[in-house]
Amino acid sequence: MPNPTAAMLVIGDEILSGRTRDSNMHHLAQRLTEHGITLAEARVVPDEQGRIVAALNDLRRAYDHVFTSGGIGPTHDDITADAIAVAFGVAITHRADAMALLAAHYERAGLPFNDARQRMARIPDGASLIDNPISTAPGFTLGNVHVMAGVPNIFEAMLAGVLPTLTGGAPLLSQSLRVNRGEGEIAGDFAALAAEFSDLSMGSYPFNTNGVYGTNLVIRGTEPARIDAAMTRLAALFA
Amino acid sequence: MPNPTAAMLVIGDEILSGRTRDSNMHHLAQRLTEHGITLAEARVVPDEQGRIVAALNDLRRAYDHVFTSGGIGPTHDDITADAIAVAFGVAITHRADAMALLAAHYERAGLPFNDARQRMARIPDGASLIDNPISTAPGFTLGNVHVMAGVPNIFEAMLAGVLPTLTGGAPLLSQSLRVNRGEGEIAGDFAALAAEFSDLSMGSYPFNTNGVYGTNLVIRGTEPARIDAAMTRLAALFA
Numbered sequence: 001m002p003n004p005t006a007a008m009l010v011i012g013d014e015i016l017s018g019r020t021r022d023s024n025m026h027h028l029a030q031r032l033t034e035h036g037i038t039l040a041e042a043r044v045v046p047d048e049q050g051r052i053v054a055a056l057n058d059l060r061r062a063y064d065h066v067f068t069s070g071g072i073g074p075t076h077d078d079i080t081a082d083a084i085a086v087a088f089g090v091a092i093t094h095r096a097d098a099m100a101l102l103a104a105h106y107e108r109a110g111l112p113f114n115d116a117r118q119r120m121a122r123i124p125d126g127a128s129l130i131d132n133p134i135s136t137a138p139g140f141t142l143g144n145v146h147v148m149a150g151v152p153n154i155f156e157a158m159l160a161g162v163l164p165t166l167t168g169g170a171p172l173l174s175q176s177l178r179v180n181r182g183e184g185e186i187a188g189d190f191a192a193l194a195a196e197f198s199d200l201s202m203g204s205y206p207f208n209t210n211g212v213y214g215t216n217l218v219i220r221g222t223e224p225a226r227i228d229a230a231m232t233r234l235a236a237l238f239a
Numbered sequence: 240m241p242n243p244t245a246a247m248l249v250i251g252d253e254i255l256s257g258r259t260r261d262s263n264m265h266h267l268a269q270r271l272t273e274h275g276i277t278l279a280e281a282r283v284v285p286d287e288q289g290r291i292v293a294a295l296n297d298l299r300r301a302y303d304h305v306f307t308s309g310g311i312g313p314t315h316d317d318i319t320a321d322a323i324a325v326a327f328g329v330a331i332t333h334r335a336d337a338m339a340l341l342a343a344h345y346e347r348a349g350l351p352f353n354d355a356r357q358r359m360a361r362i363p364d365g366a367s368l369i370d371n372p373i374s375t376a377p378g379f380t381l382g383n384v385h386v387m388a389g390v391p392n393i394f395e396a397m398l399a400g401v402l403p404t405l406t407g408g409a410p411l412l413s414q415s416l417r418v419n420r421g422e423g424e425i426a427g428d429f430a431a432l433a434a435e436f437s438d439l440s441m442g443s444y445p446f447n448t449n450g451v452y453g454t455n456l457v458i459r460g461t462e463p464a465r466i467d468a469a470m471t472r473l474a475a476l477f478a
Contacts (some may be wrong), residue, residue, distance in 0.1 A: 003417050003472055008250055013440065013442055014282075014444060014457070015264075015280045015281075015457075016268055016277075016279065016281065017266070017268060017272050017278070017411065017413070017459065018267075018268030018269035018270075018271075018272050018278075019444075019457065020444065021262075021265040021324065021412030022264075022265075023250065023260075025254075025261075025283070026257060026260040026261075027257075028257075029254070029257030030257030031255050031257075032257075033256050034289065038255075039255045039256070039257075040285065041255075041282065041283065041284055041285075041290070042249035042254075042255065042282065043280065043281065043283075044264070044281040044282075044283050046279065046280075047442070049449075051280075064341075066340055073422050073443070073445060074422050074423040074426045075422050075425075075430065075435055075443040076426065076429065076430035076441075077430060077433075077441070077442045079445065081259030081452040091342060106423075106478045111421070111423070111424070113426060114423065114424075114427065116422070116423045116424075116427050116430075117423035117426075121428075132467075134447075135447075147281060151445055151446075151447070153447065172256060174256070180444065182350070183263060183312050183313050183355070184313040184345075184350070184355045184356035184359075185350070185351065185353075185355075186314075187313045187314040187315070187354075187356075188353065188354060188355050189357075190314060190315065191314065191451040192365075193353075194315055194316075195315075201252065202315075202316070203252055203286070203314075204312070204314040204316065205253060205258075205259065206312060206390055207390075208373075208390070208392065218253070220256065221251075239434055
């Protein structure tokens, strides 16, 4: 059976303007690959409700899971939760369990639980909360959509809570061979080997380090013995 | 007049599997912002012709420009040029000017100009070449789509050649204020200021550095005097 599929939706003007470099996509890609879920697409959209809703509805219908990052804080530009509610056609309210979590957090911190902070308890109807062990304000899962914070350490902590609850497939394994030859030199033999091992995926990635040109050849698949067999052949060709 | 819009399409299994961290999106975002072109969306898709064609046709119809990265090398997994030809419904051939560039390059290098390397001269009909000052194999522009390499230094060099040929708008300027207060504390006043300066865009980005929580408040716009006026008010509120 093929592995489940997933998409990522990164929400935030700050990524598209170049102010901030997204790092959550790379982290998610690595964790999903280990867990046997195929990250099949990623998108970045600005903080505009119409754009978030349209992308989310595309992605949640096309893939088994959607992971979002960004836009669930207390400020006026945090509009993700409302956009998710619109996309699913459900109401959104200050939910009692999220209010209780946040009220206790701000009481411990000696800070007022003001309107802006209460905004982080607004959760679309039907969602389940995702634990935030770092700053309390929860993410949530609605249907096949997992809504998480954009701040990297909080995104990573939320993902660590969600991922064990999802059924994964066989982890995607990979082996690489670094050769000090250009892609153009090895392309013919490499393509022939890829055609012979059509159950595996083979990719080549050129590098240029301090003026030395070469290529990393990567073999990916779920069967260790097949990857070993292909790597043995590859090494004999180019080592 | 609003600034021209653009989208980026990153093509490559290696990004989605987590093997490689994309850096071209962040670089493009910064250069476009300086040039007065709004990066409005970004997508990452795998090395599959159908997925590349579908994303490309969505994006080239929705935005003024599309920039792609990846998949124009000599190996079997480099399928971008063919996908672009399919998306535009045009033929693709080994083009004479690209063949001449590459033949001269490999002759200088004393390397055979074999089938794989000749593959990099395959250019869809009607395209104009984008110069590659690093490794010769050209990118190309077809309609409003600019097709560039995935290797970061080559992507950056190609972009540096393309960008001056594109009409930009007013560069998007920004100023930021770092405050040692949580987002929840400043959100109310910040939202009121954003509503008052509705011609500007204001965003807040929480940080947590060595246990110190705070927020970077960013004001963006194209009129320096307006940004100054808003920043003066912001500093008075929170400094």
